[in-house]
Amino acid sequence: MSEKKSGALIPAATIMLLRDGDKGLEVFMVVRHHQIDFASGALVFPGGKIDKHDSAPEVRGLCRGADGLDDTLLALRVGAIREAFEESGVLLAYDRKTGKLVAGSRLDEMESWREPLNRSEKGIAEFLTHFDLELACDMLVPFAHWITPDMMPKRFDTHFYIAVAPEDHVAAHDGGESVDSVWIDPNEAVREAEAGTRTVIFPTRMNLLKLGKSANMEAAFKAAKADKIVTVLPKVEKRGEGAVLLIPAEAGYAVTEEPLENIMG
Structure with missing residues (x-):
């Protein structure tokens, strides 16, 4: 599932971690390092490329909510959860001993695995087996599917999901690929982008606007x-x-066209 050539579609997944703040719906976002080759310096949702380990045969038996998903759709959810853990420290997984979401107090012992997972030195199945965990694929709800236009040299086939952030997990940027992080009202993120105080790429802005139509988590789901x-x-x-x-009107976004110069900067 890796990139074969320039312009080839790269499978990717991202999670919009949600919570209800004092004033309504909030989503967790990170600021990408300026040296990253895609969306450098931009405010984005945690996510990235699907790793070869995400589709290993043994992974399916380590996932809750895998029934009804083919291998590709399952790998996307596995990759989305793995990327969220690597980039934010939030882990959507169940403790097999308790049957409940893994306690935030256990995350410190798992911290040293984030970078090896990110570098693909260790696979997600090895991680889950080591800590006796089961991925919470059942927590992910599909939200959007975007494909980078064919005019771009680097193209992603990205699936967006929404999920409730566990209350006792502390979301924070990793200090590597991302250099800052924030819980933010989706509409406020768009306003800040329009004011020039944030950099937000077009697909992210469109999904923030779509998410911002919901006042709280219940409405969003x-x-x-x-x-x-x-x-x-x-x-x-x-x-x-x-x-x-142009984007298709049936996709449900308030904006269906945008001057290219506004997007390309």
């Missing part, structure tokens, strides 16, 4: 479960006033 996921593959259309990026 109800909407996500009711919506049909429509794949968004933006297309470029040349017009007299300049090129425009």
Whole structure:
């Protein structure tokens, strides 16, 4: 599932970790390191490329909620949870001894595994077996599916999920790929991007706007479960006033077109 050549689609997954704050819905986001080759310096949701270990045969038996998912869809959820753990320290997994979500007090003993997992030196199955855990794939609700336009040299086939952040897990940036983090109102993140105080790439902004239509977690999950996921593959259309990026109206976003110059900077 790795990149074979420039322009090839790279399977990826991301999790929008949610909580209800004092003023309503909040989502956890990280600021990518400026030396990262994709979305450097941008405010993004934790996520990344699917690793070869995410689709290992033994992983399925270490997941709750795998029934009904083919190998590709399962690998996407596994990768999304793994990436969230690597980038934020939040782990959506069950303790096999208790049957409940892993306690936040156990996360310190797992800290040393985050970087080896990130470098693919260790696989997720090895990690889960070592700590007697089961991935909480059943906590993930599909939210969106975006594919990078074919005009771009690096292209991702990205599945977005929403999930409730465990209350006793402390979400924080990893200090490597990400250099800052924040719990933020989705609409506030968009306002800050429009004001120029945040860098937010187009797909992230669109999904923040979509998420921001919900006042709280209950509403967000109800909407996500009711919506049909429509794949968004933006297309470029040349017009007299300049090129425009188009996304399908049936995907459910308030914006269906955007001047290309606004996106490319």
